[in-house]
Amino acid sequence: MNVRRSLAIAGLLLLVVGTYMGLFVAPPERHMGEVQRIMYVHVPSAWNAMLLYTFAFGFAIASLWSGKPEWDDRLVGAVEVAVVLNALLLVQGSIWGRATWGVWWDWDVRLTTSLVMLLLFAGVLTLRRMASAERRAQWSAVATIVAFVDVPLVYYCVRWWRSLHQIQSSPETVDPAMVIPLRLNAIGILLLGVAWLMARAAIEKARRRRDEAPLPSRVIVKETAHA
Amino acid sequence: MPEGVIVGGWSYVIAAYSITAIVLVAYAWSIHRRGRDERGKRGRHE
Amino acid sequence: MSDDRRRRVLGIVIALAVAAAAFTYLAMSSVGENLVYYWSPSELRAEGSGAVGSVVRLGGLVEAGSIRREADGLTLRFAVTDGKASVPVYAQAVPPAMFREGIGVVLEGRMQEDGQFSTQRLMVKHDNQYQAPGENEVPKMEDMVRSLQLEDGD
Numbered sequence: 001m002n003v004r005r006s007l008a009i010a011g012l013l014l015l016v017v018g019t020y021m022g023l024f025v026a027p028p029e030r031h032m033g034e035v036q037r038i039m040y041v042h043v044p045s046a047w048n049a050m051l052l053y054t055f056a057f058g059f060a061i062a063s064l065w066s067g068k069p070e071w072d073d074r075l076v077g078a079v080e081v082a083v084v085l086n087a088l089l090l091v092q093g094s095i096w097g098r099a100t101w102g103v104w105w106d107w108d109v110r111l112t113t114s115l116v117m118l119l120l121f122a123g124v125l126t127l128r129r130m131a132s133a134e135r136r137a138q139w140s141a142v143a144t145i146v147a148f149v150d151v152p153l154v155y156y157c158v159r160w161w162r163s164l165h166q167i168q169s170s171p172e173t174v175d176p177a178m179v180i181p182l183r184l185n186a187i188g189i190l191l192l193g194v195a196w197l198m199a200r201a202a203i204e205k206a207r208r209r210r211d212e213a214p215l216p217s218r219v220i221v222k223e224t225a226h227a
Numbered sequence: 228m229p230e231g232v233i234v235g236g237w238s239y240v241i242a243a244y245s246i247t248a249i250v251l252v253a254y255a256w257s258i259h260r261r262g263r264d265e266r267g268k269r270g271r272h273e
Numbered sequence: 274m275s276d277d278r279r280r281r282v283l284g285i286v287i288a289l290a291v292a293a294a295a296f297t298y299l300a301m302s303s304v305g306e307n308l309v310y311y312w313s314p315s316e317l318r319a320e321g322s323g324a325v326g327s328v329v330r331l332g333g334l335v336e337a338g339s340i341r342r343e344a345d346g347l348t349l350r351f352a353v354t355d356g357k358a359s360v361p362v363y364a365q366a367v368p369p370a371m372f373r374e375g376i377g378v379v380l381e382g383r384m385q386e387d388g389q390f391s392t393q394r395l396m397v398k399h400d401n402q403y404q405a406p407g408e409n410e411v412p413k414m415e416d417m418v419r420s421l422q423l424e425d426g427d
Binding site: 031036061103108146149153164173 | 400
């Protein structure tokens with residue numbers, strides 16, 4: 001609880017400072033003007049979504065390998081937080097795209113693979129709800145591993161194929177004054193994301209314990225509820 | 228007015244940041260609520 | 274090894290094998306080569322009359338000094354180049370604010386019989402440079418051409 005709370009508070013602080021710098025301290029971009037400030041939330045969302053999907057991939061392998069249900073708890077935490085960030089990055093990107101490219105959406109390879117990534121992992125979460133308690137961990141792990149195929153594609157597609165989306169920026173292509181808020185927000189969302197992952201895993205663990213609880217205790221609960 | 232430069236554009240920035248803030252706060256709230264519910268249920272069990 | 278554990282490890286192996294196979298297929302196969310998001314001016318010119326009629330995307334740089342805005346305020350004429358070949362464009366679209374000489378564009382439209390490319394969907398493709406306003410405003414032509422990624426996927 002303490003670790004989780006410290007991570008969340010530290011993440012929030014970084015996010016507040018990074019956002020303040022991104023909005024009010026960093027210079028506008030020479031061509032994109034103020035609109036480029038969307039980068040300070042869009043890029044950290046993308047990085048952290050992909051990082052958390054990668055965590056989920058690791059948890060999936062650990063879950064299958066060890067059979068310990070704690071890995072499945074963490075898996076659902078990582079996937080759920082990453083799906084939220086994945087959805088955000090699509091919306092932020094769409095707004096940025098409307099201002100700079102002139103369109104809300106186009107079926108370029110980066111946009112398409114990012115949407116597919118969201119649908120695949122939302123599918124993992126749906127599959128969990130449909131699976132029986134005994135099969136849930138195994139199905140989730142296998143589905144996560146298969147869905148993960150798309151994650152490196154999202155990263156590399158802009159290098160391999162022509163796209164509307166530009167390739168990755170690097171510290172050499174980004175003004176130093178823009179790099180600082182970008183990193184602050186990236187670390188901020190990471191810490192916040194890990195705190196949420198842990199909190200979501202704890203919820204899953206509690207649910208699992210409740211489902212596994214021996215029958216008599218359930219009966220007692222029912223009786224006391226009636227009394 | 229220079230050519231090829233976006234002038235203004237704060238409305239896009241405000242839209243993107245607002246949506247981000249709303250979604251993140253809503254998710255934090257959802258985690259908090261689900262955690263509270265689960266602790267409540269466990270309390271009744273024990 | 275218990276039956277349960279054997280089944281789980283088999284699960285990892287199968288899942289990883291499916292994932293690796295799908296990834297390799299997508300990355301290495303002709304899917305990548307056939308996935309041409311846009312044609313360069315050189316490629317479209319090389320097609321000749323074969324390119325006429327079908328809806329394609331044309332990607333390139335807006336040629337310096339080629340932009341002509343017509344009096345109706347909606348029609349725009351310019352040329353798109355990749356440094357080797359150039360295609361005249363007839364656009365009926367309000368260009369995005371970043372539209373200018375030398376910037377990357379992706380146009381969805383049709384090649385006409387007269388060799389002009391007609392489009393109603395004009396998108397600006399910017400590169401990965403994010404700089405504060407100031408000096409060295411003019412990017413190098415070869416850097417801009419490189420941002421079109423015409424050599425990739427081969």
